[in-house]
Amino acid sequence: MQRFKEGEAGIALNANVFFNPKMKQLRDVSSLLLQATGANGMRGIDCTAATGVRGIRYIKEAGLKDVVFLDVKKEAVDLIARNLKANRTNGTVINQPFQHFANTCKDRFDVIDIDPFGTPAGFVYDAMRISRDGTILMATATDTAVLCGARKQACMKNYWAEPMHNELCHEAGLRILLNYIARNAAEFDFGIEPMLSVADMHYMRAVVRLRNGASVASESLRNSGIAQSCAKCHNFDYAYGNLSHFGEECSFCRSKMVLSGPMWMGKLNDKELVKRMIVMGDGRLERHSLKLLSAIYNEVETPFFYSIPKITRYLGVPSVPLSNVIDNLEKNFKTSRTCFDDSSIKTMAGITDVIQAIKKA
Ligand SMILES: [Zn+2]
CATH class of the missing domain: 3.40.50.150 (Vaccinia Virus protein VP39)
Known part of the structure; x- marks a missing residue:
């Protein structure tokens, strides 16, 4: 045996x-x-x-x-x-x-x-x-x-x-x-x-x-809440219970968002x-x-994250160092890497600020 x-x-x-x-x-x-x-x-x-x-x-x-x-x-x-x-x-x-x-x-x-x-x-x-x-x-x-x-x-x-x-x-x-x-x-x-x-x-x-x-x-x-995500620009949003602020359109690129959930x-x-x-x-x-x-310990506690390579591809700009994007965002928003993906960030910033930070990186 x-x-x-x-x-x-x-x-x-x-x-x-x-x-x-x-x-x-x-x-x-x-x-x-x-x-x-x-x-x-x-x-x-x-x-x-x-x-x-x-x-x-x-x-x-x-x-x-x-x-x-x-x-x-x-x-x-x-x-x-x-x-x-x-x-x-x-x-x-x-x-x-x-x-x-x-x-x-x-x-x-x-x-x-x-x-x-x-x-x-x-x-x-x-x-x-x-x-x-x-x-x-x-x-x-x-x-x-x-x-x-x-x-x-x-x-x-x-x-x-x-x-x-x-x-x-x-x-x-x-x-x-x-x-x-x-x-x-x-x-x-x-x-x-x-x-x-x-x-x-x-x-x-x-x-x-x-x-x-x-x-x-x-x-x-x-x-318990619901999330929605944009397949085009990689924006996302979530809400607890009340979905009244949820539009069908992505607040950034105006594509149709996809609903998911319920989730914790x-x-x-x-x-x-x-x-x-x-x-x-x-x-x-x-x-x-x-x-x-x-x-896990170092991660900012907020649902979901932004994939920097996916967003640069959407913008049609060259890839940027992740640390530069984090440095740029950290001046105004809590930001960190994430345990879920090595090339993504968790941040309290919205996609507009993330894109600004990518462009300055
Ligand atoms: Zn979008």
Whole structure:
């Protein structure tokens, strides 16, 4: 039997049980997030446990206890039991679909990890049944083509939202996922506080803290909004609830704008937490993950961004150094690079000022 070492866990593999070594970075970051939030002693559940690697790492590295490992495959359940024993860790292994478990279980969990094959949409509603005030809900989506607008109908079906299919699509996809979580949470009187939102490689990952209360849930939904984007000049706009200022035309080039959403327009990250993770992760996380966390930390907190190469192409002017554009804008507007794209900027400025800054760069 093949063995694999990841973090503090030693894992036996089975050809019939799914294991993706490329997701190590995601598991590193998730484990670190739990350590940085002080999850020691918290009760966790891995809704699609497969080899059990994630839950075992959470126990050994972040101190979670009484972790429940669920999987629908008998082979997976046997493998998890074996891996728990080999790692000298304790947990409850159950051969059940998550939905069935959540509908019959009377317990509440502090940490719920949803990392299925494809969309987490079918798990989120039932996750609320086993949540309490303060629960950390982690949801991974690998159906990024759907969330990025390559399959619009599937996005409508799974997430009740119209996706974007342009340079903003990864951020829009994350915001659609968050809005979907917030919408489901509200039905159970939970509001959400995003802790970490990541779009990387072929996945999107939203980590939120649930807060209980009817008014908290309503307040949370105020972050729900609609966006519109211009395919010609790369302008965009967004609004919370009230769409009265939305015209059909782009305010800059007068082309027809494309509507998308609903999406979460509030904050994507808890910057203080991200800062702690960067400090704790130095020397422990892979460079790629540290770079990603730093980009998230340094980013201006505003929905969407401007692609400088796309705008210069639209203007028909030569390409310009990104740092010059940022310097020009920073005199009057909060501006930064963005974790979503190396050649784009987030700024409080509108497209007219961005174009001015490009022309002066
Ligand atoms: Zn336009």
